[in-house]
Amino acid sequence: KEYLPPELYEQFTALLRKLNKYFSSYITIIIDENEGMKVSEVYESVQVYLSTRSSSAASRLKLNKPKNAQEFTFTMDKKQQIVDEFYGLKVWWILHSRELKQQMFSWNSVSDEKRYFELKFHKKDKTRVFDTYLPHVMAEAKILELKNRQRKIYTNKGGDSRSYEYRNRIWTPVVFEHPATFETLALDPDLKDDIMQDLQKFSQRETYYKKVGRAWKRGYLLYGPPGTGKSSMIAAISNFLQYDIYDLELTEVKSNTELRKLLIATTNKSIIVIEDIDCSLDLSDRKKKGKKESKEDPNPAAAKPENETPESNVTLSGVLNFTDGLWSCCGSERIIIFTTNHIDRLDSALLRSGRMDKHIHLSFCGFSALRVLARNYLGIEDHPLFEEVEILIEEAKITPADVSEELMRSSEDPTAALQNLIAALRRAKEKAALVLPGSDGGVEGNLGAEAEELGSTAENSVTDLKGEKAPNVPVE
Ligand SMILES: Nc1ncnc2c1ncn2[C@@H]1O[C@H](COP(=O)(O)OP(=O)(O)OP(=O)(O)O)[C@@H](O)[C@H]1O
Numbered sequence: 001k002e003y004l005p006p007e008l009y010e011q012f013t014a015l016l017r018k019l020n021k022y023f024s025s026y027i028t029i030i031i032d033e034n035e036g037m038k039v040s041e042v043y044e045s046v047q048v049y050l051s052t053r054s055s056s057a058a059s060r061l062k063l064n065k066p067k068n069a070q071e072f073t074f075t076m077d078k079k080q081q082i083v084d085e086f087y088g089l090k091v092w093w094i095l096h097s098r099e100l101k102q103q104m105f106s107w108n109s110v111s112d113e114k115r116y117f118e119l120k121f122h123k124k125d126k127t128r129v130f131d132t133y134l135p136h137v138m139a140e141a142k143i144l145e146l147k148n149r150q151r152k153i154y155t156n157k158g159g160d161s162r163s164y165e166y167r168n169r170i171w172t173p174v175v176f177e178h179p180a181t182f183e184t185l186a187l188d189p190d191l192k193d194d195i196m197q198d199l200q201k202f203s204q205r206e207t208y209y210k211k212v213g214r215a216w217k218r219g220y221l222l223y224g225p226p227g228t229g230k231s232s233m234i235a236a237i238s239n240f241l242q243y244d245i246y247d248l249e250l251t252e253v254k255s256n257t258e259l260r261k262l263l264i265a266t267t268n269k270s271i272i273v274i275e276d277i278d279c280s281l282d283l284s285d286r287k288k289k290g291k292k293e294s295k296e297d298p299n300p301a302a303a304k305p306e307n308e309t310p311e312s313n314v315t316l317s318g319v320l321n322f323t324d325g326l327w328s329c330c331g332s333e334r335i336i337i338f339t340t341n342h343i344d345r346l347d348s349a350l351l352r353s354g355r356m357d358k359h360i361h362l363s364f365c366g367f368s369a370l371r372v373l374a375r376n377y378l379g380i381e382d383h384p385l386f387e388e389v390e391i392l393i394e395e396a397k398i399t400p401a402d403v404s405e406e407l408m409r410s411s412e413d414p415t416a417a418l419q420n421l422i423a424a425l426r427r428a429k430e431k432a433a434l435v436l437p438g439s440d441g442g443v444e445g446n447l448g449a450e451a452e453e454l455g456s457t458a459e460n461s462v463t464d465l466k467g468e469k470a471p472n473v474p475v476e
């Protein structure tokens with residue numbers, strides 16, 4: 001390097017590398033961390049596999065202990081080599097990292113890093129490596145992943161953009177530990193069974209979906225007043241199927257293209273959630289609003305101040321494409337869940353039959369749901385006060401969240417807790433009568449109408465908390 005001019009030195013070393021390759025009796029395979037916009041599955045599997053080998057084989061390790069994990073795990077540090085042996089076959093693994101030069105200068109710029117594994121083995125072992133060793137690595141990684149699996153909840157709401165782990169990922173993961181299960185969910189038993197069977201069936205129907213030519217995914221729309229268990233149900237579904245959750249914050253998504261990127265970056269066996277879809281996007285009035293704006297202001301772009309941050313440009317059609325367009329079939333075993341408190345605010349395009357496979361109405365606490373809550377919070381199956389509660393609860397229209405609150409206040413004394421509940425039910429009943437005299441009650445009056453309205457748009461039966469089916473009025 002000291003004696004040759006730089007350009008000659010470059011050429012000389014390139015030639016040496018070529019010669020080395022020509023005469024070398026080894027083969028090297030590169031496994032990149034990123035595969036387009038996704039983290040490569042092969043890279044992740046290799047990393048998991050090597051974590052069991054590294055503690056004995058490498059001299060410099062990184063120590064990890066994921067939250068709640070039983071044991072420490074080790075991962076290879078950069079430039080470390082691990083020699084692995086498999087029935088007499090010897091291979092070398094090295095983790096490399098390359099800094100990518102940034103094109104543009106900026107004050108808070110951080111150089112990008114590209115990581116990759118290098119697998120080296122003798123030429124004579126080529127067939128064995130491809131036919132037996134690599135499949136063994138993948139299979140072993142799968143077993144380990146299942147053993148140490150921690151479910152994650154991902155969000156697209158800005159992670160730490162300067163941390164390497166998150167900069168290259170558009171979803172930020174957090175370990176998911178929600179305790180809600182179908183056991184603890186206060187729901188009409190028939191509705192609960194129906195949902196559980198539907199989920200179970202879905203998760204076992206890979207070949208069926210293929211046979212009928214459909215993408216292996218399912219859409220649920222959960223609707224009902226606040227505090228009726230929509231979010232809890234999503235957690236219960238995740239715990240039931242052992243799927244990860246992708247919590248999509250639509251207001252953070254700038255365009256339909258970004259929405260598509262987010263979709264592509266989700267993994268299989270996952271639940272994609274858009275909570276409060278009516279609040280995230282003005283879906284119903286979008287077209288009308290667009291027309292109005294264009295009438296009032298012939299050139300709206302010119303009126304905008306230049307430094308204004310661009311608003312979300314996600315459109316209804318973008319969301320619809322996200323749920324069932326051509327791109328929605330990349331990957332499989334996905335459940336897409338929308339939640340809303342106001343089903344009447346949703347565009348009919350989102351509600352039409354076949355769009356979301358199941359519309360689930362979560363409503364006020366019925367007596368059977370109360371029994372579940374009494375078991376959860378008070379540890380009782382029956383009580384003399386249940387008779388009174390049963391009569392009151394059908395009229396009072398109180399959410400499971402409110403019932404839970406009442407029961408929690410004196411959980412050590414079931415009688416006192418139920419007396420509190422009875423008082424709360426009486427208050428709720430009076431309040432409901434005051435709000436809408438002569439009607440069934442407050443908000444719930446509207447909800448009944450919503451259910452009927454939905455019956456006319458949804459192909460699937462509309463099931464509610466009490467297991468009633470809303471009338472299926474034919475689509476006009
Ligand atoms: N059906 C239910 N079964 C058991 N607990 C429930 C149920 N509904 C509500 N709760 C309790 O009430 C709290 C609020 O419920 P949750 O967040 O699931 O309501 P939500 O329907 O998602 O409300 P929002 O529309 O405001 O998002 C939860 O912490 C849960 O403990």
Ligand SMILES: [Mg+2]
Pocket residue numbers: 230231232275
């Ligand atoms: Mg919620």
